[in-house]
Amino acid sequence: MLTRVLVAPGGFKESLSAESAADAIAAGVRRVLPGAEIDLAPLVDGGEGTAAALAAATGGRIVTVPATGPVGETVAAHFALLGGGDTAVVEMAAVAGLALVPHGLRDPGATTTYGVGELIRAALDRGVRRILVGCGDSGTSDGGAGALQALGARLLDEDGRELARGGRELTRLHRVDPTGLDPRLRGTELLVACNPFNVLCGERGVARVFGPQKGATPAQVEELSAALEHWASVLTRDAAVPGTDLRSAPGTGASGGLGAGLAALGARLLPRFDVLLGHLDLDARLARADLVVTAEGALDHQTPHGKVPAEVARRAKLHGRPVLALAGTLGEGAHQVPGVDACHGILPAPMDLAEALLRARELLTDATERALRMIVLGTRLPVAAAAAQAEVSGTQRPSTVR
Known part of the structure; x- marks a missing residue:
């Protein structure tokens, strides 16, 4: 029995x-x-609940801060400070998740990751040396452009004007100016826990695979795919870490391309379960079980x-x-x-x-x-x-x- x-x-x-x-x-x-x-x-995959689960597992705490939500309105977001105090966990779903996008406003060409950048800044204000960004359950498809804007990068059109927020705007991108990026990023280890199967561009690119789930019509899917291709090209030229393939490297498509945007800052994109499950001692618990019951929506x-x-x-x-x-x-x-x-x-x-x-x-x-x-x-x-x-x-x- x-x-x-x-x-x-x-x-x-x-x-x-x-x-x-x-x-x-x-x-x-x-x-x-x-x-x-x-x-x-209960297992976290970088999406909803990640920050709270890791805070609980390590004796850390949740920090609540106001930030810009995916449709531009201020939301009560949060990040975690893990036990020890030198590592923060930014859960992108807490500020740019699909659950924060009203059904009538589900247009992934317009939603933004700006709030993710604001949470990273808030974590930097706490003096942490490492920031782990959990990717999952996103309501965005802007390639992480919003996050970079919040961290000080300027995204400029041909006339030198700042782009508005949202993935659709990336079709007008002419130049990325990274000189205003928060200097504290250079001394902080930035890790991204992501699904390595998700890539930014191509036939299996994030706009084509996940755009429809976020409300994109077939025409919008193609529009976003082209925008993200252009984003990868310009960002690689102007800001990316040398040798980084922003189009097809594993994890670049995580959370609507947030992985690619953060990789351009030097973030390491890591398989999410390798990063997250170590905190939960899962393998030892599996060894003790007679039966394992798992579940998910689909x-x-x-x-x-x-x-x-x-x-x-x-x-x-x-x-x-x-x-x-x-x-x-x-x-x-x-x-x-x-x-x-x-x-x-x-x-x-x-x-x-x-x-x-x-x-x-x-x-x-x-x-x-x-x-x-x-x-x-x-x-x-x-x-x-x-x-x-x-x-x-x-x-x-x-x-x-x-």
Whole structure:
């Protein structure tokens, strides 16, 4: 019987944080296995909840500051100071995430990462020596241009005038003037935790892959793709670190191209799980588990490309642990995610998106219960079959069918 269950989900976009998802799954596990030892390990991928999770894991704290949101209005944003005080975590979703973009204003050609630069400046004001920028859940596609503007770079058109904010404006870019960049950046280690599968330009460029999710029409996708190509060219010429490929290096497309913008400042783009999960001691916790339950909003052909369930499953298999994955939607490729032994959708019946988002916690708990009951039944079947066979063998010889 299962006695130790590790619950290691990501978040469900616009409905459940990773912490809330973990609590919902645990409630479902307790309905079936009330005596189980449940280890909650909500996982961060650089998106929503990253700063709070790392602050909690290291004995740090959250610092709340006003900053410019993705549509230009001031929002109550935050960053984390990790235990020890020399490292800050800037979660881009806290100031430029998709959840901060009203549905009626979802135009990734207009939204900005300006607030990300403001949070980096606020962290520099605290005297930190290292800044970790978490990329994920973004509502922007400006190549990090807004962040660079907030940090002092000037983006100029042919007439020497400053560009307005937003990715669409990059088509008019003529020159980047980096001379006004905050000098404190030169003495600060800047790390970007990102999905290495995301690149800025090309057929798999960020505008084409993620633009539609952020509200872009097909015409806007092409417009943004061209704008980011131009941005990469001018930024490489005027400001980028020599030898940096801003078009196609791993992670340059993270958070609508924020990875590329920060790479031009000398930031190191690192695989997000290598950076983030060490703080959570995940591998040791996987080794102690009898069953691993992970989850995310969608399980499909994109999951193996840097998503939480795939990373959990990969690490779990290094310890020989079985993995159950739960998801809001099961798309093409859901049953072929390496390392996932079984997957289960959380919707018991067709329902519209608004209702599913509203009931996400309840649906996830109920789905966990359904899946666990099937697992428990499966663990009992061989015992029951053997007992039945022993009983038959002890009373009569089985007949032979000819």
